Amino acid sequence: MNYFVTGITGNVVPVIIEELMAKEPDPRFYFAIRPGSKGEDIQSRFDRLVRRMDMDRASREKLAERSRLVEIDVNKYRLGIDPDMYQELIENTEKILHGAADVRFDQPYEKIRIPNVVFTEKIYALFDAIKQHRRTAGLTDPTLYYISTGYAYGIYKKPIPEEFPEFNPAKPDNTYAQTKAEAKQFILDKIKELNDRIVIFEPTIIGGSAKTGRTRSYTLHYLVIMLGYLGKLPFLTTPKNTLDIVPVDWVAAVISDIMAKDEFHQGALRLASGEDAVTIRYLHDKAYDYYTQNDPVPGHVIPKIHFVPRWAFLSLVLLQKSAYRSLHFVTRKERFRKLVKGISLLEGYFPYITGHKKFKNAKGLELIEKYTDCSKAPAIQDILDENGNIVKKGYYEKVMADTLETGWGGLVDFERLERKTAAYKSPQAAYSASRK
Numbered sequence: 001m002n003y004f005v006t007g008i009t010g011n012v013v014p015v016i017i018e019e020l021m022a023k024e025p026d027p028r029f030y031f032a033i034r035p036g037s038k039g040e041d042i043q044s045r046f047d048r049l050v051r052r053m054d055m056d057r058a059s060r061e062k063l064a065e066r067s068r069l070v071e072i073d074v075n076k077y078r079l080g081i082d083p084d085m086y087q088e089l090i091e092n093t094e095k096i097l098h099g100a101a102d103v104r105f106d107q108p109y110e111k112i113r114i115p116n117v118v119f120t121e122k123i124y125a126l127f128d129a130i131k132q133h134r135r136t137a138g139l140t141d142p143t144l145y146y147i148s149t150g151y152a153y154g155i156y157k158k159p160i161p162e163e164f165p166e167f168n169p170a171k172p173d174n175t176y177a178q179t180k181a182e183a184k185q186f187i188l189d190k191i192k193e194l195n196d197r198i199v200i201f202e203p204t205i206i207g208g209s210a211k212t213g214r215t216r217s218y219t220l221h222y223l224v225i226m227l228g229y230l231g232k233l234p235f236l237t238t239p240k241n242t243l244d245i246v247p248v249d250w251v252a253a254v255i256s257d258i259m260a261k262d263e264f265h266q267g268a269l270r271l272a273s274g275e276d277a278v279t280i281r282y283l284h285d286k287a288y289d290y291y292t293q294n295d296p297v298p299g300h301v302i303p304k305i306h307f308v309p310r311w312a313f314l315s316l317v318l319l320q321k322s323a324y325r326s327l328h329f330v331t332r333k334e335r336f337r338k339l340v341k342g343i344s345l346l347e348g349y350f351p352y353i354t355g356h357k358k359f360k361n362a363k364g365l366e367l368i369e370k371y372t373d374c375s376k377a378p379a380i381q382d383i384l385d386e387n388g389n390i391v392k393k394g395y396y397e398k399v400m401a402d403t404l405e406t407g408w409g410g411l412v413d414f415e416r417l418e419r420k421t422a423a424y425k426s427p428q429a430a431y432s433a434s435r436k
C-alpha cells in the first residue's frame, strides 16, 4: 500500500507509522516535510525522527528504505511540490493521511488558517487528482484520512455530539479550534457533494502512551501540572470539570487499524474517553501525591493548589498579568516580559480547563469495536490490590514518571531547581558557597 503522509515530524503521526509498519504487509510512504525552522534539511529531520522511533533497528531500516521524502511549502501552488513528484504522487498514492496542523492556541486567525485550512484544501486537491487518475485507470478510489479534533465543536454547554455528516459547531474557544472546524466543514462538504472516501478522526486531548507513559509533546495538561510542581500555580478552578485525555498509543492503534484493515472508508470517528474522562480534582490529587512521593529534588516543597471560583481565578490571572506587564514597563527586565508571555499561553489553555467539555463517544466506540482490534481508551487502568479491591492506578502514574525522567521534555532543570531550593532554605549557606 502506498501512503502520502503529512505531520510525520509531530507528536501523533510517527506513532501511527510505527503501528502501520507492524500491521501492513507491504507499506510504502511518501512523507511531506518542510525544512526545519533553523534551516535543517528534510532528510536530516527525517533521519533524526526515525532514530527516535519506538522500533527495532531492522524496522527502522525497513522504514527508511520504504520512504520517499517530499519537500513542501504550504504557501505555494500545489504545496510547492516539484511537478514530476506531484505527478508521481497522483499515479502511485492509494491513501493519504493528513495529520499536519498548527496546534498552537495563541496564533492570529489569518496566520493559522494557512496550515489548518489552506493546507487541507491543497491536500484535498491532490486527493481529487489521485481519485480522477485511479478512476480513469479502473482502480479503486483512494481514501483520505484526516485528523480533526473533538474541540472543533467549540463552547458547548451540552455533551458534544457525534454528528455525521452534519456538523454544528458552537463559538470556537480559540483560532486553532476555529480553523480546525473550518477544515472539517470543508471535508464534510466534499463527502456530501461527491461521496468521497474520507474518514475523519476526532481525538480529544492526546496524552502520553498508556504502555510507557512517554510523549513527544509536553503541552496543555503537562504544562499546567509542571507549573503546579514548580509552585507557580497557587490557584486553579473548576475542580469538577473533566479533561478528556486519550493515550497516544491508543489513538495510533485505532487509526492504524482503520487504515490497515481497509474496511471503513467514510465517516467520523470520535476518539474520546467520554464518561471515563478524569476530573481536574482527580488529576490534581494524583499529581500532588505522585510528585510529593517521588520528587527528585531534596527539600523541594510542592505547595497545595487552592481551588477558587472561576471568576476569582480569571481575575487573579488578569491581575498577575497586569502586574508583570507594569514591572516590565518600569524595569525593562526580560524576565517580566517572559512571564506575561507565559500567562498568555496559559490563558489559551483555559477553555480546555475552566470550560465545561463533555464528549459523547458511544458511536465512536461502536465503530472502534466493529472495525478495529481496539476497545475503549485505557485512560485509567484498573488493577486489584492485595485485598481484591479495584484501585484506579496506572496510566497517570506512568505519565508522571515520564515527566520526572525527562524533566518535562527538558523544560525543568532539576539540578538548577535543587540549587535554588538549597539557596532558599539556607540563603547564608548558598551565599557563602557561591563566594568560594
Ligand SMILES: NC(=O)c1ccc[n+]([C@@H]2O[C@H](COP(=O)([O-])OP(=O)(O)OC[C@H]3O[C@@H](n4cnc5c(N)ncnc54)[C@H](OP(=O)(O)O)[C@@H]3O)[C@@H](O)[C@H]2O)c1
Binding pocket: 006, 007, 008, 009, 010, 011, 012, 013, 033, 034, 035, 036, 072, 074, 098, 099, 100, 101, 102, 103, 114, 115, 147, 148, 149, 150, 180, 202, 203, 204, 205, 206, 207, 217
Ligand atoms: N495533540 C493533541 O492533543 C491533539 C488532539 C486532537 C487532535 N489533534 C490533531 O492531531 C494532529 C497531529 O497533532 P500533533 O499533536 O501531532 O501536532 P504536532 O506535534 O504539533 O505536529 C504537527 C505536525 O504538523 C506539521 N505542520 C504544521 N504546520 C505545517 C506547515 N505549515 N507545513 C508543513 N507541516 C506543518 C508539523 O511540521 P513541523 O515539524 O515542520 O512543524 C508537524 O509535523 C493535528 O491535526 C491536530 O490538530 C491533536
